[in-house]
Amino acid sequence: MNPSEVKKLLISSLNADADPLDVSGRLEKEGISYDFNKNFSEKVLDKLYSAGYNVTREVEFVKTMNFAFYRIALTGVAAIVILLISIFLMEGSLSFNSFLGLSDSYDESIVCLLTGN
Amino acid sequence: MIKGSYSGKTETELVKASLEGDKKAFGEIVTRYQKMVARTVKGMLGDSVFAEDIGQEVFIKLYYSLPEFRGEAKLSTYIQKIAVNLTLNEIKRRKRFFSMFSQKGNNEMFEFEVADSDNEERKEASEIVNKALMAMDPRFRIIATMRMLQGYSTKETAEILDLPIGTVLSRLSRAQDQLRNILKKM
Numbered sequence: 001m002n003p004s005e006v007k008k009l010l011i012s013s014l015n016a017d018a019d020p021l022d023v024s025g026r027l028e029k030e031g032i033s034y035d036f037n038k039n040f041s042e043k044v045l046d047k048l049y050s051a052g053y054n055v056t057r058e059v060e061f062v063k064t065m066n067f068a069f070y071r072i073a074l075t076g077v078a079a080i081v082i083l084l085i086s087i088f089l090m091e092g093s094l095s096f097n098s099f100l101g102l103s104d105s106y107d108e109s110i111v112c113l114l115t116g117n
Numbered sequence: 118m119i120k121g122s123y124s125g126k127t128e129t130e131l132v133k134a135s136l137e138g139d140k141k142a143f144g145e146i147v148t149r150y151q152k153m154v155a156r157t158v159k160g161m162l163g164d165s166v167f168a169e170d171i172g173q174e175v176f177i178k179l180y181y182s183l184p185e186f187r188g189e190a191k192l193s194t195y196i197q198k199i200a201v202n203l204t205l206n207e208i209k210r211r212k213r214f215f216s217m218f219s220q221k222g223n224n225e226m227f228e229f230e231v232a233d234s235d236n237e238e239r240k241e242a243s244e245i246v247n248k249a250l251m252a253m254d255p256r257f258r259i260i261a262t263m264r265m266l267q268g269y270s271t272k273e274t275a276e277i278l279d280l281p282i283g284t285v286l287s288r289l290s291r292a293q294d295q296l297r298n299i300l301k302k303m
Contacts, residue, residue: 001238001242002238003241003242003245006241006242006246007245007303010245010265010300011296011297011300013265014260014261014264014265014289014290014292014293014296015293016271016286016289016290018264020264020265020269021268023265023268024264024265024266024267024268025268027265027266030239030242031236031239031242031243032239032242032246032266033152033156034152034155034159034160034164035151035155036151036154036169037169040147040151040169040173041144041147041148041151043173044147044173044176044177045143045144048143048177048180049140067214
């Protein structure tokens with residue numbers, strides 16, 4: 001079957017009135033078939049009936065945790081960026097005093113505040 | 118417990134024996150349905166080594182959910198539902214991952230290996246099918262996979278995907294339009 005015939009077959013297979021069994025049979029005849037490796041069944045049984053599967057599940061858990069960590073980390077970074085932007089907009093700079101909220105305070109007023117004199 | 122050859126046993130007998138802890142009976146279920154699962158998983162995720170892991174997960178999940186299988190539907194339908202759910206979850210997971218950490222496009226999320234074949238024409242045909250499927254939207258790809266690769270009717274597809282027949286028919290039509298556009302560019 002040449003490429004244009006394959007394309008026609010694929011398109012016609014999605015006709016509502018097409019015979020799906022005929023299409024899948026023809027595609028299989030053309031060598032378009034899928035299967036797993038020869039020892040697939042043994043691999044599944046090994047996973048099920050050996051302790052190894054628990055290890056795999058633990059690895060899956062770690063993967064999930066890593067994914068969750070990335071999401072949390074990204075959210076954190078986004079929050080920090082928003083904070084920096086808001087400080088910059090409110091204080092007009094990103095100096096150390098701006099971070100502490102002291103940018104528009106005089107030294108005397110801080111001493112007064114701390115000592116009460 | 119079933120003794121002797123398992124190939125002539127019915128689904129019900131194999132399920133019963135598996136529930137009683139018969140490893141070989143479950144092995145027969147895997148052998149009997151692995152090709153069907155491969156068509157769904159590899160049709161949806163691409164013919165890659167990675168799809169094999171999902172295929173294994175399907176049977177592991179089946180094993181743990183066998184006590185819940187009441188035999189109201191065919192075992193093949195039950196397995197197919199598990200395969201579809203796991204595959205769609207995997208697609209969602211990859212989509213999330215790629216949207217966050219990679220600049221890769223939708224089509225590049227899926228890899229596929231073209232089966233070794235001496236026949237150039239067959240190799241080319243296999244490549245066309247794989248590329249076309251991977252370029253489709255997952256909602257339409259699942260419909261195309263059920264139809265083209267599994268040979269399921271509209272009613273069977275609706276049952277497996279838990280969709281009304283009308284929805285399957287409309288997606289079938291939209292899938293055909295999308296496939297036509299994809300194949301035109303190839």
